[in-house]
Amino acid sequence: KPRGYPPGPPRLPLLGFLPFLDSHLPHKQMWRLSDTYGPVVGLYFGTQPAVVVNGWEAVKEALQNDDLNGRPENVATVIQYGFQGGVMFSEGELWKEQRRFALHQFRNLGFGKKSHEAIVHDEVRELLKEIGSAKGSISLPGMLGVSAINILWAILGGNRFERSDGRLWDLVERLNIVFRAGEISGGIVQSFPFLRHVFPKSHSFNTVLDGLFQVDNFIKANYPKDFIDIYLNEMEKQKDDSSTTFTEKQLLATCTDIFNAGTETGSATLSFGILLLTLNPEVMRKVQAELDEVVGRSRMPSLEDRTKLAYSDATLSEVLRIRSAAPITVPHKATKDTTVQGCRIPADTMMLVNLYSVVMDPEYWQDPETFRPERFLNPDGTARKDERLIVFGKGRRACLGEALARMTSFVLFTTLLQNFDFSLDPAVPVPNTEGKSGFTLGPPEFRVFAKPRS
Ligand code: HEM
Numbered sequence: 001k002p003r004g005y006p007p008g009p010p011r012l013p014l015l016g017f018l019p020f021l022d023s024h025l026p027h028k029q030m031w032r033l034s035d036t037y038g039p040v041v042g043l044y045f046g047t048q049p050a051v052v053v054n055g056w057e058a059v060k061e062a063l064q065n066d067d068l069n070g071r072p073e074n075v076a077t078v079i080q081y082g083f084q085g086g087v088m089f090s091e092g093e094l095w096k097e098q099r100r101f102a103l104h105q106f107r108n109l110g111f112g113k114k115s116h117e118a119i120v121h122d123e124v125r126e127l128l129k130e131i132g133s134a135k136g137s138i139s140l141p142g143m144l145g146v147s148a149i150n151i152l153w154a155i156l157g158g159n160r161f162e163r164s165d166g167r168l169w170d171l172v173e174r175l176n177i178v179f180r181a182g183e184i185s186g187g188i189v190q191s192f193p194f195l196r197h198v199f200p201k202s203h204s205f206n207t208v209l210d211g212l213f214q215v216d217n218f219i220k221a222n223y224p225k226d227f228i229d230i231y232l233n234e235m236e237k238q239k240d241d242s243s244t245t246f247t248e249k250q251l252l253a254t255c256t257d258i259f260n261a262g263t264e265t266g267s268a269t270l271s272f273g274i275l276l277l278t279l280n281p282e283v284m285r286k287v288q289a290e291l292d293e294v295v296g297r298s299r300m301p302s303l304e305d306r307t308k309l310a311y312s313d314a315t316l317s318e319v320l321r322i323r324s325a326a327p328i329t330v331p332h333k334a335t336k337d338t339t340v341q342g343c344r345i346p347a348d349t350m351m352l353v354n355l356y357s358v359v360m361d362p363e364y365w366q367d368p369e370t371f372r373p374e375r376f377l378n379p380d381g382t383a384r385k386d387e388r389l390i391v392f393g394k395g396r397r398a399c400l401g402e403a404l405a406r407m408t409s410f411v412l413f414t415t416l417l418q419n420f421d422f423s424l425d426p427a428v429p430v431p432n433t434e435g436k437s438g439f440t441l442g443p444p445e446f447r448v449f450a451k452p453r454s
Contacts, residue, residue: 004344006042006051009033016044018188025437026184027327027356030054034357040343046191048072050331050350053340054357056364056388062332062340062353063395070333071095072350075186075193076209077253080216086253087400088261088330094245101246102254103400105230109155116404119154120411121300123147126163127412128419137425137447141271144412145172148266151408152259156227171218172263178211179264182439184328184352212256219255227255262401264440265325269409271443272323273316274416275433278424278448280371284417287312288453291418297453301414303407306383312414313383314376319413322371323433324391325440327356332397358388420450 011017022029030052033041039058043050053062062068074089084090087099110116127147131138146168154160161168181204189205231251238244277284294308295301306313332351339345360368365375378384392399399405416422424430425447435441 001042002049002344002346005049005346006040006340006343007037008042008051009037011044014047015188016046016048016191017050018045018185018191021045021183021185023183023437025434027354027437027441030328030352030354031357031360038341038343040340040345042343045185045350046188048186048191048350049346049348050185050352051340051343051345052352052354054354056358056361058341059353059355059358059390060394062351063329063390063393063397065338065340066396067336067338068332068334068340068345068351069395069397070335072186072190072331072333072348075190076205076212079209080212080256081249081253083249085250086257088257090253091333091335094250097245098250098254099400101234102258105227106155106400106404109226116155117303117407117411119160120151120408121302123150123154123160124300124412124415128415130163131416131420131450132452134450137428137449139445139447140274141176141267141443142169142172144270145175145263145267147412148263148408149259151266152262152404153222155404156255156258157222157225159225167218171215172267174211174214175260175263176442178208178215178260179440180436180438180442181207181211184331184437184439186331186350212260215259216252216256219259220252258401261399262405264442266405266408268323268325268435268440268442269320269405270412270416272325272435273319273409273413274422274448275424275430275443275446276319276323276371277315277417278422279433281423283315283371283373284422286373287315287414287417288421291414295414295418297418301411301418303410305414306410309414310377310381310383311373312417313410315373316410316413317376317383317386317389318371318373320391321359321365321389322368323435323441323443324355324359325442326391326393326399327354327441329353329355329393329397353393355390355393358390361388364388419453421453422448422450424448 031054034054039055041052053059070091071089077089150160235246238246290311294305334345334347334349336347362368376384392402428447430446431444435443
């Protein structure tokens with residue numbers, strides 16, 4: 001152990017803490033470790049040193065420390081593209097330049113803005129028809145995944161797919177498999193890449209890799225044109241610069257990152273939202289009463305209504321808090337020796353930042369397990385922002401799609417509730433409301449009846 005390395009549980013030779021890692025709800029287990037070892041816990045995943053950071057003060061400090069903005073090598077990305085590319089798993093100058101470019105172009109394309117609301121409305125209209133014509137109870141995650149992809153595609157490429165297109169449903173299903181099979185720690189293959197050749201068919205890493213290749217093929221076959229055109233122009237401009245980071249592989253890796261990052265998270269947020277409201281019907285009724293008063297039934301809710309829809313806004317904040325799709329950040333890495341809360345973090349250490357430990361802290365939120373939208377309302381009834389609702393991360397590595405995700409989920413969530421009363425199908429018992437871990441947190445199996453509102 002390096003001197004000053006944060007305290008942590010005992011480890012096995014070669015395997016470190018991996019055999020003890022709870023793959024069911026790792027964010028809860030990692031938080032519990034802080035009861036014994038303090039806010040920064042020193043672990044080993046295989047032979048890789050890894051620290052877990054818990055609690056507001058330590059999380060804030062860690063995410064604002066630019067020496068902790070690297071990413072550990074992601075074995076799947078390297079196998080897929082031959083280098084550590086894209087925007088999510090890259091680091092250093094390549095990441096800075098590519099993230100800046102992507103953010104700038106996404107803003108120009110209308111990410112999260114009024115101009116892209118029409119795209120969301122088009123998609124919601126089709127979704128409402130699909131839900132309205134369904135016989136019996138429905139499973140929402142797949143339907144919402146199709147909406148999430150279609151919205152991303154329409155913004156980046158100017159066109160959407162027909163919702164009946166089987167390829168789209170396959171892609172959503174594939175992403176779901178990838179995200180549930182993956183492990184936030186990277187698992188054993190991160191430490192010993194050759195292991196993926198042992199039991200090649202059954203190894204979860206190969207399930208992930210196979211799925212990622214299929215996502216990649218889908219994107220190649222259907223490249224979203226607007227963003228691609230802008231990117232290809234940039235490649236052309238920089239073609240004589242031998243050190244350019246604008247390459248075709250990088251373009252593909254970036255698009256794959258966006259679709260990977262935006263689909264499961266978007267669908268999970270809304271699925272959890274509807275599930276939680278079926279379990280808290282009085283909240284559903286309050287949201288619907290507010291929608292009836294502010295928007296009525298003859299038009300769809302829009303971003304402009306948001307300030308007047310304070311209770312609906314607060315409800316969505318509460319959904320994000322209590323069941324965030326990303327309870328732990330994408331793994332970070334120390335790019336040089338540094339410290340968090342006085343603990344030494346040597347260069348190349350992996351860092352997992354436990355956002356769950358901030359949004360569920362009982363000392364701050366008092367009754368964190370209670371679903372209570374009122375905690376996001378000011379005494380005068382307006383919606384309250386809370387800097388501790390850091391479900392999109394913080395600092396330079398924070399979520400690139402935050403504006404889009406917030407806007408899309410607000411319009412989808414409110415429109416669904418304006419049009420339907422949702423109730424759980426009792427024939428399909430909900431095993432738990434904690435969700436299913438993987439790379440991100442997904443909803444449990446559940447089915448709902450969607451009854452058009454009279
Ligand atoms: C409710 C939905 C979403 C949640 C809760 C969420 C949350 C997060 C979190 C916690 C991170 C990691 C921050 C870190 O490593 O410190 C992240 C990264 C990222 N997200 Fe999201 N996200 C959501 C939707 C989206 C969407 C719709 C997109 C697509 C545009 C997106 C694109 C990304 C990208 C590209 C990164 C990597 C950024 C980087 O490494 O520089 N996310 N997100």
